[in-house]
Amino acid sequence: MKTEVIVAGHGGQGVLELANWLAYFHLVNGRHVAYTPSYGPETRGGKVKCYVVASDEPIDSPIVEAPDLLIAMNIPSLDYLPLLKSGGTLLVNSSLVQEVPGRSDVIVVEVPAIDLAAALAPYSPVPGKDTSIAANSVMLGAVLAIAHDDWAREQALIEGVFRHFLTDRKAAYIPLNVQAVKSGFEFTSRLEASSVASPAPPLAATAR
Amino acid sequence: MIGAQELYETKLGPLPTLTGKPTHYCAGCEHGTLTRLIASALEDLGARERTVLVSSVGCSVLAHEYLNVDAVQAPHGRAPAVMAGIKRVRPDLLVFSIQGDGDAASIGLLELLYAANRGEPITIFLVNNAIYGMTGGQMAPTTPEGMVTTTTPFGRDLHQTGPPLDASKLVASLEGPAYVKRVFLPVTPTPSPEFFNARGALEGARAVRHAFEVQQKGGFAFVEFVSTCSVNWKLSVLESKRYAAKVLAPLFPAGLYRDRFGVEAR
Amino acid sequence: MNADRDFLKGNEALAYGALRTGLNAYYGYPITPSSEIPETLAAEFGRGTYPEFRAFVQAASELEAINMTIGTAATGAKAMTATSGPGFSLKQEGISYAAAMELPLLIVDVNRSGPGLGNLGPEQSDYFQATKGGGHGGYRNIVLAPDSVPEMALFPSLGFELAFRYRMPVILLADAFLGQLKEDLTFPEVPAREFDTSWAVTGARGDHRHVLSSLHLELPDQSRHVEHLRSKYEEIVGAEQRSEEIATADAEVVIVAYGICARLARAAVRSLRDRSVRVGLLRPITLAPFPQDRLNALIDGGVRNLLVVELNSGQMVEDVRLVAEGRARVESLERVGGLLPSSGEVEAAAEDLTSSGDLRSALEAMVQ
Numbered sequence: 015m016k017t018e019v020i021v022a023g024h025g026g027q028g029v030l031e032l033a034n035w036l037a038y039f040h041l042v043n044g045r046h047v048a049y050t051p052s053y054g055p056e057t058r059g060g061k062v063k064c065y066v067v068a069s070d071e072p073i074d075s076p077i078v079e080a081p082d083l084l085i086a087m088n089i090p091s092l093d094y095l096p097l098l099k100s101g102g103t104l105l106v107n108s109s110l111v112q113e114v115p116g117r118s119d120v121i122v123v124e125v126p127a128i129d130l131a132a133a134l135a136p137y138s139p140v141p142g143k144d145t146s147i148a149a150n151s152v153m154l155g156a157v158l159a160i161a162h163d164d165w166a167r168e169q170a171l172i173e174g175v176f177r178h179f180l181t182d183r184k185a186a187y188i189p190l191n192v193q194a195v196k197s198g199f200e201f202t203s204r205l206e207a208s209s210v211a212s213p214a215p216p217l218a219a220t221a222r
Numbered sequence: 223m224i225g226a227q228e229l230y231e232t233k234l235g236p237l238p239t240l241t242g243k244p245t246h247y248c249a250g251c252e253h254g255t256l257t258r259l260i261a262s263a264l265e266d267l268g269a270r271e272r273t274v275l276v277s278s279v280g281c282s283v284l285a286h287e288y289l290n291v292d293a294v295q296a297p298h299g300r301a302p303a304v305m306a307g308i309k310r311v312r313p314d315l316l317v318f319s320i321q322g323d324g325d326a327a328s329i330g331l332l333e334l335l336y337a338a339n340r341g342e343p344i345t346i347f348l349v350n351n352a353i354y355g356m357t358g359g360q361m362a363p364t365t366p367e368g369m370v371t372t373t374t375p376f377g378r379d380l381h382q383t384g385p386p387l388d389a390s391k392l393v394a395s396l397e398g399p400a401y402v403k404r405v406f407l408p409v410t411p412t413p414s415p416e417f418f419n420a421r422g423a424l425e426g427a428r429a430v431r432h433a434f435e436v437q438q439k440g441g442f443a444f445v446e447f448v449s450t451c452s453v454n455w456k457l458s459v460l461e462s463k464r465y466a467a468k469v470l471a472p473l474f475p476a477g478l479y480r481d482r483f484g485v486e487a488r
Numbered sequence: 489m490n491a492d493r494d495f496l497k498g499n500e501a502l503a504y505g506a507l508r509t510g511l512n513a514y515y516g517y518p519i520t521p522s523s524e525i526p527e528t529l530a531a532e533f534g535r536g537t538y539p540e541f542r543a544f545v546q547a548a549s550e551l552e553a554i555n556m557t558i559g560t561a562a563t564g565a566k567a568m569t570a571t572s573g574p575g576f577s578l579k580q581e582g583i584s585y586a587a588a589m590e591l592p593l594l595i596v597d598v599n600r601s602g603p604g605l606g607n608l609g610p611e612q613s614d615y616f617q618a619t620k621g622g623g624h625g626g627y628r629n630i631v632l633a634p635d636s637v638p639e640m641a642l643f644p645s646l647g648f649e650l651a652f653r654y655r656m657p658v659i660l661l662a663d664a665f666l667g668q669l670k671e672d673l674t675f676p677e678v679p680a681r682e683f684d685t686s687w688a689v690t691g692a693r694g695d696h697r698h699v700l701s702s703l704h705l706e707l708p709d710q711s712r713h714v715e716h717l718r719s720k721y722e723e724i725v726g727a728e729q730r731s732e733e734i735a736t737a738d739a740e741v742v743i744v745a746y747g748i749c750a751r752l753a754r755a756a757v758r759s760l761r762d763r764s765v766r767v768g769l770l771r772p773i774t775l776a777p778f779p780q781d782r783l784n785a786l787i788d789g790g791v792r793n794l795l796v797v798e799l800n801s802g803q804m805v806e807d808v809r810l811v812a813e814g815r816a817r818v819e820s821l822e823r824v825g826g827l828l829p830s831s832g833e834v835e836a837a838a839e840d841l842t843s844s845g846d847l848r849s850a851l852e853a854m855v856q
Contacts, residue, residue, distance in 0.1 A: 034670070037495065037670065038495050041493060041495050041672045045672075046671070046672055047495065047670075047671065047672050048669060048670070048671045049495075049669070049670040049671070050665070050668065050669050050670075051668055051670075073671070074751060074754035074755035074758055075751045075752050075754060075755035075831055076669055076671070076751060077751075077752065077828065077830075077831070079830050079831060079832065178495075270691075270692060271691045271692050271693060271694075272691040273691060273692075274562075274689045274691065276559075277701065277703075283703060284703070286699050286701065290692065290697065291691075291692055291697065292689040292690065292691055292692050292697050292698045292699065293689070293697070293698075293699045293700070293701065294558075294559065294562040294589070294689055294700045294701075295585070295589060295700060295701040295702050295703055296555065296558075296585075297555065297581055297582060297585050300551060300552075300555040300558075300582070303547070303551070303552045303553075303555035303556045303558075303559065304555050304556070304558055304559040304562070305559060306545070306556050306559060307513065307515065307543075307555065307556035307557060307558060307559020307560040307561075307562070307567065308559040308560065308562060308563055308689070309559075310513060310542065310543035310545065310556070310559075310560065311512050311513050311542050311543050311560050311563055311565045311567075312563050312565075312690070315563075315689075315690070315691060332548055332549055332551070332552065333548075333551070333552055333555070336547075336548040336552060340545075
């Protein structure tokens with residue numbers, strides 16, 4: 015089983031980190047993973063885009079041409095929407111993207127990632143510091159929820175992911191990020207529970 | 223007068239650190255003198271079997287033919303980098319090079335200055351004869367104003383070429399080196415046509431010894447030997463000694479520019 | 489699958505692969521997209537994790553870096569330098585001397601777009617420079633081409649083994665994509681290897697001295713030396729060709745691709761085979777020596793269509809044509825400027841070379 019993801023946004027949104035975390039989450043789940051950061055002319059103008067491929071088999075090409083999941087952290091990220099596989103999922107940061115262009119053959123999940131992250135001020139390691147920076151972790155939680163993961167089961171794995179990446183001084187941010195993942199997970203799970211009519215998202219099969 | 227070639231070959235007897243192979247150095251050239259001084263110093267230090275010579279490009283390109291030690295050939299100007307690469311992994315070895323003015327002060331100036339600035343524990347002997355000898359007498363970075371060379375056929379014009387470059391002062395301007403010295407190596411004429419003053423060779427012998435000692439103490443050592451090139455200067459050997467004393471000695475004054483470990487004080 | 493896997497960029501994996509094979513010294517000048525190599529090594533040098541790693545210097549120039557590498561290699565120690573295109577050009581002087589003095593050293597080129605400054609995107613345009621000598625005078629290097637992060641980690645070990653076995657520079661030719669790509673990997677256990685270093689400068693032993701020189705003033709001496717280098721490379725051509733093949737047994741069309749292009753080609757072959765299109769892949773692992781024996785065998789076995797996919801304006805395709813000698817049709821799909829073809833484009837180009845592709849083209853021509 016193979017999952018292909020494009021994560022896009024602009025510099026400063028933690029797009030590369032989100033893609034790294036997502037890839038590493040798959041790795042600790044026993045999959046082969048490939049992560050490709052932005053390269054070449056696309057890196058100009060602060061646009062950031064990366065590919066994540068996770069597969070039970072060795073990965074042929076790390077390049078994502080038709081993703082199962084597009085994580086759009088800002089409006090320009092929707093440029094990649096035409097690439098999304100039919101039946102795929104568009105996960106949008108609705109704090110910045112209010113209007114999603116129509117594509118009837120994909121599932122759209124809107125998560126106000128910046129707003130949810132900003133509400134986590136009590137978890138900030140620096141009192142009073144804005145926590146909206148954790149929006150990328152909120153989106154990671156949303157991805158887990160879309161895949162119908164079980165938060166209680168994944169929490170330890172997610173903590174392991176953050177311990178791998180957030181070392182030394184950054185370690186103080188682990189509790190905030192775990193909380194942000196949980197927040198995104200719970201928000202998205204509620205969304206899915208409320209949209210009773212929608213069919214099971216395909217990522218339940220592909221991402222997990 | 224003992225010629226450099228004779229000094230190297232026979233007059234003072236053979237040395238185990240010399241191969242005994244006749245050199246290609248021209249009559250009156252100080253390269254032969256320096257080769258002998260280096261061999262003597264290595265024997266005094268008992269260092270022959272832990273020494274690596276890095277041959278440069280220029281008249282010293284065949285130094286490994288005459289010095290009976292291990293040797294590596296460096297590309298033109300890169301000897302200080304090659305030496306650093308040896309010394310970084312084999313600090314137990316005594317590593318040195320004989321570079322010319324073109325090698326060290328022109329094409330290899332970056333390698334010289336950065337090795338010096340990092341204080342690499344290596345020893346560099348620069349033979350400054352103010353001309354490109356090996357390639358047939360072209361202008362060197364140290365060629366004095368007005369000197370006729372094959373690439374300055376009307377004399378070196380400083381407006382076009384900039385002034386002669388002072389390698390010792392450049393090296394001494396850096397914090398890294400532990401020992402920087404300039405020696406006037408040629409014999410100098412005296413009032414009597416029968417006698418010549420060979421003080422330069424004696425000072426040179428001490429400087430060579432000190433430069434190796436400084437390396438053994440972990441410091442970067444650089445000795446510039448102001449020398450002659452009668453063949454490419456188009457002068458007789460005797461005239462070249464006079465010219466060196468008159469023109470090069472004031473342009474490149476002998477002196478001790480750095481002695482961090484105080485090796486000269488003892 | 490091993491649970492204890494790492495997740496590293498290609499450049500980082502290469503650095504650790506070198507350390508795990510006993511790297512003694514690294515000298516380099518920073519250049520994108522290879523800088524993670526010195527950055528990773530600097531950190532490990534500072535930590536002192538690898539006791540054999542005795543020297544790390546950020547050199548003042550590419551020239552200084554390659555010549556420091558030469559100095560360390562001359563002592564018989566394992567020395568490496570890494571760079572990208574513009575720096576690879578500067579290193580050619582030293583590589584020529586190292587080849588002439590028969591010094592074992594590892595040079596990494598993370599190929600970016602060129603000529604000139606170009607850009608930071610992936611290209612394979614240093615293929616000629618790496619495989620045909622590159623510097624002045626006549627010599628060849630062994631050139632290894634990884635196509636994954638695990639191979640970036642593995643090839644320093646292979647590189648040093650070949651470098652010491654044949655006493656010559658080995659070039660590890662990666663591309664900007666592989667340098668930046670992160671994948672899961674498990675570091676292989678590399679057995680400690682002892683190489684013959686009796687030629688190295690360590691100080692003379694009595695009458696026995698070690699002289700490493702590229703200067704042979706007597707004409708017959710230089711002639712003999714160059715002949716020696718040439719016969720050594722011929723031995724390498726006979727013994728060290730390495731390649732990987734996928735689905736070539738019954739292939740009508742064989743794609744020839746290395747590095748990141750081989751990854752695209754893998755995807756294309758899988759997709760075409762799913763549709764029963766008989767396409768295979770020959771992936772050169774040694775670009776020099778070029779895997780001519782396997783390519784020959786495929787052509788002898790009936791393959792009549794070859795598709796070269798590479799990120800340059802046609803370089804490896806020349807070697808493929810040299811081997812094919814007109815016995816097979818050789819087409820190429822090229823991208824430059826840091827761009828990559830899509831796997832769909834690779835698929836289409838390969839399918840066009842099949843008999844059904846030919847038939848379709850003919851029908852389209854008739855319709856028009």
